Amino acid sequence: KIMKRLKCDLSPELTTCLKLADSIRPDCCVVRDRIPYDAQCFMRDISRDLNKLYKRHEKTFVKSKRLMELAMPLHPKGRFVPKCACPFKKTIEIIPADYPSNTRTEQLALPTVRRLLHRRKHAMAIGDKIGESILNRWLRYSYMSLYSRLANMQPLKKPQKKKKPSAKDKKRHAAYIEKLSKAKVAQEPPAPERKAGDFSERRMKKLARPKVIEVVEKPDWELTPGMKSYVASDRIKTMAEPVHRPDVHTNEEPEKVSPTALKYKPSARIKEMSQPLAKNDATLAGDLKEDPFSISPNALKYKPSSRIKELAEPKEFENTHIRENPFAISPAALKAKASPRLIELAKPKGS
Structure with a gap:
């Protein structure tokens, strides 16, 4: 019996849906020579993964001819229905699985390494070998993309196993834990070097030394040979020349009137303001008196209060700097003894 399948189907084994009669799929052609499993156009790992995928498909698929017939679409003119490659004039181009992604869009469309690692961890937990291999391939693509290289993404390293501590290490660690578990003892303040009232003899000698004052003397000025020959x-x-600033405010002819001032015509407001103030008779009568030295009757009738009289009296100031006997010498001055410094200052200058 001749097995029939799609020419574009490269699976190593026929699936359930391809074992139907030609009346169900009339667009398929007869393939007499099967493509070998280890074809040179496929890599071994991809072929092995495809074989695992088909085996899983066979296990999960219900092998019933009636169900397969019902699953076929009535009008196979949809957008995603595969067609046989026989009507095409050109041969089928086999694209390798590890096709390099060079464009920016393809590299940006790759999943991130973090998500792939998370999904691979889940696949390893549930024991999905095929999913793990697919995720490993995607991880390789994502690691080798341009943006992963720019971000310096590094592959995961196998964690190093911790060495089991020896008996000596355990003993040392137990001693360290015991040391840390002890309560801290408060330190006592250090004892003072000397008792109250004592003094340091060395300190007193240092303070008794006279203060050394360094007098910085300026060297005498002298005419050097370099100054003599300086140009x-x-x-x-x-x-070195003085700055000459012209005096712009000085008028050469102060008595000369400018032509603009001669042609000036004052306005009505200027003329009004230039008029002297007019004084009426009432104002003139108040300003001028017949007898300017006369006292008004109200001032003659005024009686000063006690406060006014107190303020009117002259204030007496006591002069404490004038002594009764300015030539008398105080007893303290007679008992005083002149110090060497006063005797030195009392000597005449130049002696």
Whole structure:
């Protein structure tokens, strides 16, 4: 019996849906020579993964001819229905699985390494070998992409197993834990070097030394040979000249009237303001008196209060700097003894 399948089908074994009669799939052609399993156009790992995928498909699929017939679409003109490659003139181009992704869009579309690692961990936990191999391939693509290289993404390293502590290490660790578990003892303050009232003899000798004052004497000025032969540069001569600033506020002819002032015509407001203030008779009568030295009757009738009289009296000031006997010497001055410094200051200058 001749087995029939799609020419574009490269599976090593026929699936359940391809074992139907030609009347169900009339667009398929007869394939007499099967493609070997280890074809050179496929890599071994991809072929092995495909074989595992088909085996899982066979196990999970219900092998019933009636169900397969019902599963076929009535009008196979959909967008995603595969067609046989026989009507095409060109041969089928086999694209390798590890096709390099060079474009920016393809590399940006790759899943992130973090998500792939999380999904691979889940696949390893449930024992999905095929999913793990697919995720490993995607991880290789994502690691080798341009953006992973720019981000310096590094593959995971196998964690190193911790060495089991020896008996000596356990003993040392137990001693360290016991040391840490002890309560801290408060330190006592250090004893003072000397008792109250004592003094340091060395300190007193240091304080008794006279203070040394260094007098910085300026050297006497002298005319050096370099000064004698010095020639001032043009820049020094320019800077040494006094600055002459023209006095713009000085008027050469102060008595001359400008032509603009001669042609000026005052406005009505200026003329009004230039008029002297007019004084009426009432104002003139108040300003001028017949007898300017006369006292008004109200001032003659005024009676000062006690406070006014108190303030009117002259204030007496006591002069404490004038002594009764300015030539008398105080007893304290007679008993005083002159110090060497006073005797030195009392000597005439130059003696």
